[in-house]
Amino acid sequence: MQNPNTSNAALDPDLLQPPSRARPEVLSVQHVCRGFNRNQSEQLVLDDVNVTLREGEIVGLLGRSGSGKSTLLRIIAGLIAPTSGDVNYLGRPLRGPAAGVAMVFQTFALFPWLTVLQNVEAGLEAIGVGPQQRRARALAAIDLIGLDGFENAYPRELSGGMRQRVGFARALVVDPTLMLMDEPFSALDVLTAETLRTDLLDLWTQGRLPIKSVLIVTHNIEEAVFMCDRILVLSSNPGRVVAEIPVPFKHPRNRLDPVFRALVDDIYAKMTARQPGAPAKPELEPGSRLPGVSINLMAGLIETLAAEPYNGRADMPDIARTLQLEVDDLFPVAEMLQHLGFAEVSEGDVVLTHAGKTFAEFSTQERKLMFSEHLLRHVPLAARIKTVLDERPNHRAPRVRFEQELEDLLSDDAATQTLDSVIAWGRYAEIFSYNDKTGIFSFADVES
Numbered sequence: 001m002q003n004p005n006t007s008n009a010a011l012d013p014d015l016l017q018p019p020s021r022a023r024p025e026v027l028s029v030q031h032v033c034r035g036f037n038r039n040q041s042e043q044l045v046l047d048d049v050n051v052t053l054r055e056g057e058i059v060g061l062l063g064r065s066g067s068g069k070s071t072l073l074r075i076i077a078g079l080i081a082p083t084s085g086d087v088n089y090l091g092r093p094l095r096g097p098a099a100g101v102a103m104v105f106q107t108f109a110l111f112p113w114l115t116v117l118q119n120v121e122a123g124l125e126a127i128g129v130g131p132q133q134r135r136a137r138a139l140a141a142i143d144l145i146g147l148d149g150f151e152n153a154y155p156r157e158l159s160g161g162m163r164q165r166v167g168f169a170r171a172l173v174v175d176p177t178l179m180l181m182d183e184p185f186s187a188l189d190v191l192t193a194e195t196l197r198t199d200l201l202d203l204w205t206q207g208r209l210p211i212k213s214v215l216i217v218t219h220n221i222e223e224a225v226f227m228c229d230r231i232l233v234l235s236s237n238p239g240r241v242v243a244e245i246p247v248p249f250k251h252p253r254n255r256l257d258p259v260f261r262a263l264v265d266d267i268y269a270k271m272t273a274r275q276p277g278a279p280a281k282p283e284l285e286p287g288s289r290l291p292g293v294s295i296n297l298m299a300g301l302i303e304t305l306a307a308e309p310y311n312g313r314a315d316m317p318d319i320a321r322t323l324q325l326e327v328d329d330l331f332p333v334a335e336m337l338q339h340l341g342f343a344e345v346s347e348g349d350v351v352l353t354h355a356g357k358t359f360a361e362f363s364t365q366e367r368k369l370m371f372s373e374h375l376l377r378h379v380p381l382a383a384r385i386k387t388v389l390d391e392r393p394n395h396r397a398p399r400v401r402f403e404q405e406l407e408d409l410l411s412d413d414a415a416t417q418t419l420d421s422v423i424a425w426g427r428y429a430e431i432f433s434y435n436d437k438t439g440i441f442s443f444a445d446v447e448s
């Protein structure tokens with residue numbers, strides 16, 4: 001729900017931190033565009049993106065999966081070039097990777113045959129630091145990030161959280177000015193992620209990190225509000241910065257604080273707001289990417305929405321809490337229900353349609369039938385698989401056939417994900433069956 005009461009003036013000044021406008025600029029991204037060739041035509045991924053980072057701030061780049069966040073980060077890291085536009089680092093044009101820019105990824109490719117210490121030293125060796133200094137600096141970084149005692153452990157002996165700490169140590173040991181982080185906590189379980197975020201923020205607020213500013217990419221609204229001083233919201237297709245939201249709260253922040261919740265709600269509404277000129281419900285196309293959303297989640301959301309206290313309408317962050325999901329995990333579920341005609345999403349609310357309410361009241365078998373009708377009507381890929389099976393004399397077709405078609409339109413990963421989703425939904429709806437071992441679609445076991 002749109003919350004107009006997040007205006008900063010109403011907040012207790014003791015909670016606020018001073019703005020960082022006057023501080024020197026570390027990075028500026030100006031009018032950056034980037035396209036990729038796909039299917040003989042250029043697909044625009046980033047469109048006129050402008051970002052300025054100043055000393056002393058943590059800036060969040062918030063956007064949905066596929067919006068171009070990693071692409072922008074790779075441009076800033078100097079790993080790929082923009083199609084047009086400029087990137088300036090410390091006032092100079094960026095050409096290739098800059099020495100003072102370090103990157104932390106979602107999961108780290110640590111060298112399995114090297115110990116923690118050797119893994120951290122490896123980055124320094126690459127830039128020609130001598131052995132003694134290497135050791136001293138690596139030990140300091142390991143100590144700082146809370147890995148002391150694990151110096152001689154091998155990656156396989158470490159938990160996911162500890163491995164990610166090695167990732168941070170590897171980024172910090174080069175003494176970077178700017179640290180880029182690409183969804184650094186999203187591969188970790190909830191508690192580990194929170195511990196790592198808090199540890200990092202403690203080091204940052206105590207001034208113990210050897211960095212001037214941080215740019216963190218995330219698809220998680222709460223994470224952005226928890227960590228950042230400023231949040232840039234990136235739209236999808238193409239990626240544009242559609243909102244810049246200051247987060248005025250001091251650290252440590254309390255997720256349960258009403259002002260914290262209000263800001264999360266507000267950003268949520270901004271992210272679900274329809275863009276000017278966009279249709280209310282974009283129709284799926286044969287090559288549309290489909291999210292990895294399970295039938296259980298979709299049915300669970302419909303049932304919860306239909307019941308008290310929601311009676312068909314809910315504020316998404318609110319119902320996410322009821323379902324014990326992060327609001328960002330609920331996003332694709334609600335959106336898929338919208339595509340299927342079971343719900344409408346707008347301004348951060350999700351509302352059941354008449355079909356959605358009916359589904360909630362149906363028995364298992366009736367649900368399957370209804371779902372199959374909606375799936376065939378609204379998801380062209382499901383209809384296409386059925387048509388191909390109908391047309392073939394033996395009513396069989398291999399997965400590769402559809403996979404190849406999709407790969408012309410999507411990245412390989414997205415094509416695989418999309419096909420896996422449609423297989424799971426089509427099986428539930430008993431539209432077709434699919435044999436995992438042979439990779440063959442058929443009508444076996446499907447009652448008609």
Ligand code: ADP
Nearest residue numbers: 036045063064065066067068069070071072411
């Ligand atoms: P995000 O990190 O926000 O999930 P990405 O930056 O990874 O998004 O990708 C944005 C879009 O650009 C996606 O549609 C993706 O398929 C496409 N893309 C990214 N890298 C490449 C590439 N090297 N070649 C072709 N398309 C790419």
Ligand code: MG
Nearest residue numbers: 069070071182
């Ligand atoms: Mg990414």
